[in-house]
Amino acid sequence: MIELYIILGMMIVGAVIAIEVKRLLPAVITVGSVGMALALSFLLLKAPDIALTQLVVEIMAVVILIRATLNKDVSSEYYDYRLLGGLIGIAFLVLATLAAMSAFRDLPAFGNPVMGVSWFYPLNAVGGSGATNVVTSIILDFRAYDTLGEATVLFTAVIGVLAVMRPRGRKTAEEEAGAGDE
Amino acid sequence: MSREHSPGMSVIVKMVTRLTAWVILLYGIYIVLNGHLTPGGGFAGGVIIALAFVHSVLAFGKDEASKIATKAGASMVEALGAILFIAIALLGLSWGGFFVNFLPKGTPFDLVSAGTIPLSNIAISLKVGAGLFSIFLTVTILMKSEEKK
């Protein structure tokens, strides 16, 4: 599994670069590359569906993020830290890593999932739902209700973006035809 | 408007985009239709379809591209996808419950198999693709209005 460790290490390095680089456009592109490395690691971890989705979603996210950085104050030359937040952040980083390290010892070791419930899905995917892709059979049949929620999240985001992007939120006094003084 | 002054990127990019956008679109459709057999499915395929449109908008500029894909059209397709998905869920009620896979399962590894799953995949891909594309268009239009100021 050495290639997994290499990719994870590269992701951490990429994340540090993305967070610390001065200009915004390189930062966004670096975070895109971290996402691509994530897709690669999904592929190594035998999750091709997720790898594909992560890859295309990452492209979409990077396109949107780049649109946000174009023609804006691209270089962040000012002092880019909030002191209090930074201290809390570092404290969180150290504490969480330590806590997680002790907690992980109670987890099943990496590569040995318990699969208490999920043995059901591979066994019944073909017979129960007819799909040979077990992940698809889960998201569209066994747990289709989740997928409805997920589609709703996306719908909410679309309506939310439309709502936020309205040029004016409140009507002017004339538009309102004399109902109060705004 | 003459070709040189048209918005968007250079002629080379446009020429290449004419080809690649279709290829990307086709790939997206392939991913959607084979979602129950191979990796992929409605979400990945939907995003790829959205990216095909995003690709052409980026290359040709907003005005040119809005001849084929508008925001109103996108929201229409999105609503269509949502209604299709809800309809599949509700149709299940007459077979015993919300989201029951009521169609015959067919033979495994066939393109037409797995009951409602391919239909759900198509519904979701319409919804995801159109939704993301309209987010992209909305964000782009704000950019344009800003530049005018």
Added chain:
Amino acid sequence: MISSSTIPLFMAIPLGGAFLCALLGKRVKSAADGIGIMAVVGVFMLSIFSVITLQATDGGRLTTAIGNWQAPYGIQLVLDSFTSFMLVTVNLIAFLVMIYSISYMTRYTDKWKFHTLFLLMLAGMNGVVITGDLFNLFVFLEVASIASYALVAFGTGKNELEAAFKYAVMGSMGSLLILLGIGFLYSYTSTLNMADMAERLQLLGDSRITLTAMVMFLMGFGLKAAMVPFHAWLPDAHPSAPAPISAMLSGVLIKALGIYAICRLLFNVFGMAPQVSSLLMVFAAVSMAVGAVLALKQWDMKRLLAYSSISQVGYILLGIGIGTPLALLGALFHLFNHAVFKSLLFLDSGAVEYATGTRDLRKMGGLSSRLPITSGSTLIASASVAGIPPFAGFWSKLIIILAAVQAGYWFYAAWAVVISVITLAYVMKITRYGFLGRIKKQLEVIVEVPAFMRIALVALALICLLGGLLLLPGVREGFLGQASDVLSRGVVTLSEVVR
């Protein structure tokens, strides 16, 4: 009236309404109002029926397996008394707020987007409440959260956008912590159904994983509930939203997403551990104090109310932390009361803003002569917040304090009494500066708000007045008693749920 196959309707009706709103709202002018009202009335009636149906159901629990895939393999929806209590609270407030916003939201552009997002938020909250599956809870929590971020920014002014950004970033952080907690728990128990998880956790015994996951859930859901170390978003987000949304956010959203989930997980999945309950009580005491003291300093009416929400959530969490049946009854009753009086107060502040154009208490004064209904309902709600008998708020606070004394937590009882004195002080500030005294010259032209808004205000004020009746013997057992029983009975295992 309600059978187990109709449980998905609690989520499906508002969701379908939202889709219809998005389709028709743009083209047909008044469609959005009509669809919104119809959807909300529909779920409200259903939730009332659910309470009645559960009386007659043995075991007090209705379940349905989505897609006929039995739990723990498929997603299971569970309707028990606690759920139907939350459903009644959420949908009651949503119904009245929806009536109010018919008039209020004419001030904003693109009303159909408001209605769509409102219904999506409602669908998300109902979805969180009725589900029996941990990941499904997360998905609907995200639906409600994203809708609420968008609604906070609905005015698209400077303050709104800044507040919405802060809220959205902190809220997403909270969601990620919750998802990480779910990941830990999944890895440990290898199931997502909450009842099944409870069963497996009991078999596996205590471990550091349970503790880590519990801490993550406390941080994540505590962020959604605005528990004190994670409250920073609330005083910005709640005042910035349009008044009906402030009422929804303060009244029910922080409870459905935060407190409900904390209760459900701590009592029914993990089983309340003494360390966690004492931790919760410390957080609660700090929340009560911080919220109340900061509320005293505010001059912006909505901001004052927002800080007051933090303080009142502290009361609810204190009751939950004490954990005796009496305390849980008090906490749930206070949850209901707070939903009613805080949404009433926010709607009042909206009405004042609608009439006068300001939220600054220093610029108001003597409004009671011009706005009799608004000021009357504000007085009733204020009395209820401050805990003046015989209003509903008095009884719930009394129960929590009594429960603290009964359980031997003298310090917390005294603390709650002290905070309620501070509560009285900041509530007096609203009435003294806003509604009593002589009216200012420039405010003499204002008129009372439109009829729809008045209906909502009067209805909520009536519930505030009569809320104490829920404690009467006979009524109490049916509604509040059963709901708190679900919690005090402790861990619910899958075999109990499926039977």
Added chain:
Amino acid sequence: MNAYLPYVMCIVLFCLGVYAVLAKRNIIKILIGLCIAEYAVNLFLILVAYRVGGRSPIFSSTDVILPDVMVDPLPQALVLTAIVIGLATTAFLVAIAMRLHDRFGTYDITKIRELRG
């Protein structure tokens, strides 16, 4: 310890994201932090699902794959949902960020707080 090294690296990634959210002043950097934290959470779920020597959870028409050598498919389905939710959140946050830039002319969160007054 080696058995848990991927988990630890994943948590480090998560903490980096949280650090960026808490410590950075630039809105886009905060969004980047959120993205990274989200990657870490998704990665954690997939790591949990992995089985040494396991196969992808997809049956093949040419190759016999027994169900009990597959990796855990359930977290993969969850991550699929989580990725889309993350994209929705990111898109919405970018929209708000662009509106903020529209209104305030800067991405600096402390300056925005000052300008808001």
